[in-house]
Amino acid sequence: DQQVKQNSPSLSVQEGRISILNCDYTNSMFDYFLWYKKYPAEGPTFLISISSIKDKNEDGRFTVFLNKSAKHLSLHIVPSQPGDSAVYFCAASSNTGNQFYFGTGTSLTVIP
């Protein structure tokens, strides 16, 4: 049962342009959403999060948008840099915090 879905396995973007990564979820009990970045041979690194009481959270070049009615969140990276090339996972949890559900990841390639 795939409660968090990332339908785009890969994305290529030119350096300096915007990268938009998308994520959908099915469980209406989720109230905390996160994006992680993962390089090969490393663990996921926390990037940015948003709680369900907000619809936008911004941290430097990274902005996460949450559309609760559509059960959809997105990560915007602008401007994209070659160092952003990695696999990006979205994750979600309910307020118990006992389990985080991960999407299958989107591999972002930023072309210099």
Place this chain on the structure above:
Amino acid sequence: EPEVTQTPSHQVTQMGQEVILRCVPISNHLYFYWYRQILGQKVEFLVSFYNNEISEKSEIFDDQFSVERPDGSNFTLKIRSTKLEDSAMYFCASRLQGAGVNQPQHFGDGTRLSIL
């Protein structure tokens, strides 16, 4: 910056043997997790642990698996009677607080388990 550390980075084990994966969570964190990622697949939750007991576990975490916090710093995952399909990356994560507080998990770099 404090980090979660996992040892070993790569473990090769004969099928049927027992293996123990070790993790040192961030020192003031209270919640601990194990995940696994089979090659090419998503990161899957195995178990969460708080106050010296399991908080939640997935269907994957059956009697073959156990977790322990043997002292104040280590958090271990034991896999008994390993099978070929247990081959995966195993990630440990920790979190400062849990229920009702939105905080991210912090992950270690994983242990690659190869069952022969």
